[in-house]
Amino acid sequence: MTVNSRPGRPVILGQNQYGKAENRVVKITRDGATHHIKDLNVSVALSGDMEDVHYSGSNAHVLPTDTTKNTVFAFAKEHGIESAEQFGIHLARHFVTSQEPIQRARIRIEEYAWERIATSEANSQFIGADEVKHSFVRKGQETRLTQITYDGSSWEVVSGLKDLTVMNSTNSEFWGYVKDKYTTLQEAHDRILATSVSARWRFNWTDDEQKTPHWEKSYEQVKKHMLQAFAETYSLSLQQTMYQMGARIINHRSEIDEVRFSLPNKHHFLVDLEPFGLKNDNEVYFAADRPYGLIEATILRDGCEPRIPVDLTNL
Numbered sequence: 144m145t146v147n148s149r150p151g152r153p154v155i156l157g158q159n160q161y162g163k164a165e166n167r168v169v170k171i172t173r174d175g176a177t178h179h180i181k182d183l184n185v186s187v188a189l190s191g192d193m194e195d196v197h198y199s200g201s202n203a204h205v206l207p208t209d210t211t212k213n214t215v216f217a218f219a220k221e222h223g224i225e226s227a228e229q230f231g232i233h234l235a236r237h238f239v240t241s242q243e244p245i246q247r248a249r250i251r252i253e254e255y256a257w258e259r260i261a262t263s264e265a266n267s268q269f270i271g272a273d274e275v276k277h278s279f280v281r282k283g284q285e286t287r288l289t290q291i292t293y294d295g296s297s298w299e300v301v302s303g304l305k306d307l308t309v310m311n312s313t314n315s316e317f318w319g320y321v322k323d324k325y326t327t328l329q330e331a332h333d334r335i336l337a338t339s340v341s342a343r344w345r346f347n348w349t350d351d352e353q354k355t356p357h358w359e360k361s362y363e364q365v366k367k368h369m370l371q372a373f374a375e376t377y378s379l380s381l382q383q384t385m386y387q388m389g390a391r392i393i394n395h396r397s398e399i400d401e402v403r404f405s406l407p408n409k410h411h412f413l414v415d416l417e418p419f420g421l422k423n424d425n426e427v428y429f430a431a432d433r434p435y436g437l438i439e440a441t442i443l444r445d446g447c448e449p450r451i452p453v454d455l456t457n458l
């Protein structure tokens with residue numbers, strides 16, 4: 144390969160920067176049964192004495208973007224994430240002071256806020272207040288949806304929600320699955336379970352004024368049951384948790400006969416910190432956005448016909 148010298152053409156390199164963008168780092172801090180989450184999207188942009196790599200292809204001043212990514216994950220373990228500001232300051236100082244050619248570091252951080260899912264009153268007396276200290280719902284929350292159809296004689300009301308993002312930082316396992324020659328997935332006995340709930344539920348209302356549901360209350364209650372079932376199910380698969388979420392709605396809300404879910408399994412992979420001499424004790428995760436498992440099902444009151452379309456984007 145020929146390495147070109149700086150061309151003698153009147154072409155000049157202007158502002159330039161590089162680094163790894165959108166490092167999705169999730170840090171779980173375990174304080175006994177109470178877990179705390181920091182969920183960040185960290186983008187690193189470095190600049191400095193980088194003319195050579197552009198003009199001649201010499202990488203002698205280039206700290207790989209891959210290393211900047213590793214640094215983000217390693218720092219989450221080594222220094223913790225007290226705040227996005229503190230974490231960003233730490234990273235920026237590190238890149239500028241540890242690498243002579245790097246003169247400027249810009250760290251951009253988006254932080255996704257989470258709040259705890261409240262325990263159900265019914266269960267709290269049996270399971271103790273600690274039990275859902277590992278269950279979270281992302282702030283900003285969902286979009287509420289409804290579709291009403293009337294053909295002059297019959298009504299159909301299907302309501303729902305999308306983008307309700309939830310996470311359990313423990314009480315989730317996945318093992319005992321089929322293994323063929325393409326299976327590489329390791330069995331998990333303590334994993335993060337996270338999904339962004341898309342759900343639709345069909346009311347059995349037939350224009351009977353006496354039996355008209357209180358629509359606002361119904362929505363709040365359905366959402367509450369969904370969240371509590373998510374938080375309180377010790378999960379052996381997302382499929383099992385999803386069934387519990389639907390079953391709980393059908394069991395508690397007589398106005399609803401059918402629930403359809405579409406649940407992306409938002410994978411969180413433990414980051415291997417061994418190469419940096421650090422032990423990752425279920426603390427630092429990489430939140431992958433794709434590909435994702437997509438788990439879908441209809442949960443019905445016994446004897447009722449399924450009418451919600453299988454593909455929720457067609458609703």
Ligand SMILES: O=c1[nH]c(=O)c2[nH]c(=O)[nH]c2[nH]1
Nearest residue numbers: 317328379380381382408436
């Ligand atoms: O809850 C899960 N269900 C699956 O079907 C599945 N498949 C997979 O790879 N991970 C998971 N997790």
